[in-house]
Amino acid sequence: MIAIDYLLLIGSVLVLISIVFAKLLDNIGLPTLLLFIGVGMLAGSEGFGGIYFDDPSLAQSIGIISLIFILFSGGLETNWTESKHIAIPAFTLATLGVLLTAIIIALFVMLIFDTTFLWGLLIGSIISSTDAAAVFSILRVGNIGLKGKMRPLLELESGSNDPMAVFLTISTIELLLLPEKSFLGLTLVFVFQIGLGIILGFGGGKIMAYLVNKLKFFYEGIYPVFALSLAIMIYSLTAVVGGSGFLAIYIAGIILGNIQFVHKKALIRFFDGLAVLSQIAMFLTLGLLVFPSRLVEVFGFGLLLSGILIFIARPLSVFITMLPFKFSFKEKLFTSWVGLRGAVPIILATFPLLMGVENSLLIFDLVFFIVLTSSLIQGWTINPIAKLLSLSAPLKRKYQAPIEFSSRNDDDTDLIEFIVPFGSNMAGKQIVDLNFPEDSRIILVVRDEKNIVPSGGTIIEEGDILSILVNKNNLEAVRKTFF
Amino acid sequence: MKISDFLSGGKIIAELKGNTKEDIINELINLYADDEKIVDIEKVRKAVVDREKIMSTGVGKGFAIPHAKTNDVNDIIAAFGKLKEPVNFDSLDKEPVNLVMLLVAKENQVGIHIKLLSRISRMINNEDFREALINAETESEILSVFEEEEKKYI
Numbered sequence: 001m002i003a004i005d006y007l008l009l010i011g012s013v014l015v016l017i018s019i020v021f022a023k024l025l026d027n028i029g030l031p032t033l034l035l036f037i038g039v040g041m042l043a044g045s046e047g048f049g050g051i052y053f054d055d056p057s058l059a060q061s062i063g064i065i066s067l068i069f070i071l072f073s074g075g076l077e078t079n080w081t082e083s084k085h086i087a088i089p090a091f092t093l094a095t096l097g098v099l100l101t102a103i104i105i106a107l108f109v110m111l112i113f114d115t116t117f118l119w120g121l122l123i124g125s126i127i128s129s130t131d132a133a134a135v136f137s138i139l140r141v142g143n144i145g146l147k148g149k150m151r152p153l154l155e156l157e158s159g160s161n162d163p164m165a166v167f168l169t170i171s172t173i174e175l176l177l178l179p180e181k182s183f184l185g186l187t188l189v190f191v192f193q194i195g196l197g198i199i200l201g202f203g204g205g206k207i208m209a210y211l212v213n214k215l216k217f218f219y220e221g222i223y224p225v226f227a228l229s230l231a232i233m234i235y236s237l238t239a240v241v242g243g244s245g246f247l248a249i250y251i252a253g254i255i256l257g258n259i260q261f262v263h264k265k266a267l268i269r270f271f272d273g274l275a276v277l278s279q280i281a282m283f284l285t286l287g288l289l290v291f292p293s294r295l296v297e298v299f300g301f302g303l304l305l306s307g308i309l310i311f312i313a314r315p316l317s318v319f320i321t322m323l324p325f326k327f328s329f330k331e332k333l334f335t336s337w338v339g340l341r342g343a344v345p346i347i348l349a350t351f352p353l354l355m356g357v358e359n360s361l362l363i364f365d366l367v368f369f370i371v372l373t374s375s376l377i378q379g380w381t382i383n384p385i386a387k388l389l390s391l392s393a394p395l396k397r398k399y400q401a402p403i404e405f406s407s408r409n410d411d412d413t414d415l416i417e418f419i420v421p422f423g424s425n426m427a428g429k430q431i432v433d434l435n436f437p438e439d440s441r442i443i444l445v446v447r448d449e450k451n452i453v454p455s456g457g458t459i460i461e462e463g464d465i466l467s468i469l470v471n472k473n474n475l476e477a478v479r480k481t482f483f
Numbered sequence: 484m485k486i487s488d489f490l491s492g493g494k495i496i497a498e499l500k501g502n503t504k505e506d507i508i509n510e511l512i513n514l515y516a517d518d519e520k521i522v523d524i525e526k527v528r529k530a531v532v533d534r535e536k537i538m539s540t541g542v543g544k545g546f547a548i549p550h551a552k553t554n555d556v557n558d559i560i561a562a563f564g565k566l567k568e569p570v571n572f573d574s575l576d577k578e579p580v581n582l583v584m585l586l587v588a589k590e591n592q593v594g595i596h597i598k599l600l601s602r603i604s605r606m607i608n609n610e611d612f613r614e615a616l617i618n619a620e621t622e623s624e625i626l627s628v629f630e631e632e633e634k635k636y637i
Contacts (some may be wrong), residue, residue: 416537
């Protein structure tokens with residue numbers, strides 16, 4: 001056997017174990033990211049698996065690739081009509097809120113560890129963003145229904161605040177290593193990054209939709225591959241020219257997810273699957289990367305910093321940032337609580353490690369510890385807290401439609417429901433005898449809430465609901481069949 | 484997924500004032516004027532009225548179920564109203580209508596939309612239910628008629 005065979009075997013077994021655990025522990029509500037990290041730790045050199053993995057650079061690459069898919073898929077599933085009226089507060093949280101969190105943490109680190117402000121700011125920046133993967137996985141996969149604007153707000157915030165954290169981290173490292181850099185210069189870099197991210201993400205999303213609609217491939221399997229390469233290109237191109245690739249790919253996802261295009265459902269499913277795999281792969285890798293024994297060493301300080309983050313820094317920055325907006329006290333409190341940290345801080349913590357910053361190993365372990373406690377304490381209690389603040393809502397009925405149909409603007413077909421009136425001429429007849437126009441079809445009959453797949457011999461009854469695929473030019477002929 | 488869940492929270496009018504089809508539809512939709520499920524209330528009205536033009540939703544037995552699918556709602560909305568004086572709804576049986584159930588779903592809620600329509604149709608078919616509805620005088624009485632009836636369906 002060659003090396004790749006072993007790698008594949010180990011990789012697939014780890015993923016399968018993660019899935020099995022996720023299934024088994026489904027009902028205790030443990031955030032899945034903790035579970036995957038846990039499997040990684042157990043498989044690692046200090047666990048049962050004995051796999052020695054100590055390559056932050058590989059872990060960083062896996063993390064970045066995974067984040068691309070997670071953010072893109074998250075964007076695709078973001079409902080813009082639901083989100084647009086909370087976009088401004090969400091983006092304020094994603095920028096100003098992140099900055100405030102970083103600064104507050106920095107001040108505390110300075111006081112407690114007796115360090116310079118910059119060193120404190122490095123830790124603050126790394127843990128300043130809430131994590132899209134964690135928030136999405138808890139709000140979307142978990143059994144959580146949230147009232148009104150809370151869910152779109154939290155998702156939009158977590159999807160768009162990574163660029164700020166990445167920027168703050170990289171800038172702080174640069175200031176630490178090259179003290180002559182000016183803060184003004186860095187601010188310009190930031191504006192440039194965000195600007196490019198927005199422009200390229202927006203443009204990229206539009207072009208992607210146009211191309212997917214325009215190009216006709218003879219083989220349907222090409223579409224996801226085509227979209228996949230375009231998505232990766234949007235990220236990498238933006239990053240290469242100095243913009244925020246993460247922001248670009250998230251925006252491209254939102255744009256694409258909110259316009260109609262061919263094979264939309266299939267593409268969304270494809271990326272959803274990819275995002276799930278990415279999450280598992282990423283958290284497994286991060287679990288392998290950490291050495292649990294070292295986490296024990298930072299227990300005291302880690303817990304202290306987590307407490308400061310959860311109970312002081314996040315609430316303070318949320319309350320200050322949301323001051324100009326119309327949110328109730330409870331909503332602000334809840335937003336403070338959903339300050340889940342996840343993969344991004346851990347990936348960011350590999351940056352100082354790779355760039356040779358002093359004490360970077362300590363930073364990595366501290367950050368890892370904080371992420372674990374944050375997702376354990378906050379992730380596990382989101383549901384009860386939402387209930388306590390009476391912000392939880394009955395879970396959105398995830399009803400599987402028997403038929404999925406999306407009408408496109410450029411054709412004449414539409415799916416319309418008709419109730420067979422009591423006393424209708426149609427009742428008691430077989431479909432074949434209805435004189436139905438050629439280009440319209442009854443595709444589903446629902447009787448007493450049960451689906452019946454119709455055939456020519458199906459007899460229509462009063463009160464049946466008919467789902468009819470109609471040619472809009474022929475509506476009159478369809479209508480007549482009822483009389 | 485119960486009709487009565489959608490109607491609780493003041494989505495019932497015991498005595499509709501309108502005397503045309505359009506007025507009645509507007510009255511019911513107005514119950515959702517400040518509701519966060521609505522994206523654009525005018526477009527919701529238009530969607531329901533447009534669907535009515537394709538074929539009247541007066542289904543006989545004095546009942547009408549104006550409905551539509553539109554992305555101008557975020558989620559399913561429903562409302563119910565009664566009329567003292569029956570109003571012409573262009574029903575197929577030409578009889579005027581005194582019981583009106585509004586149902587609007589988002590475009591991708593085809594499945595749940597059909598199921599709810601089917602439940603309403605099933606309830607209408609029950610004469611005791613219609614009788615009880617007509618005899619109920621207040622909003623809360625009407626709601627409990629729905630709740631009682633839906634206990635039979637699981």
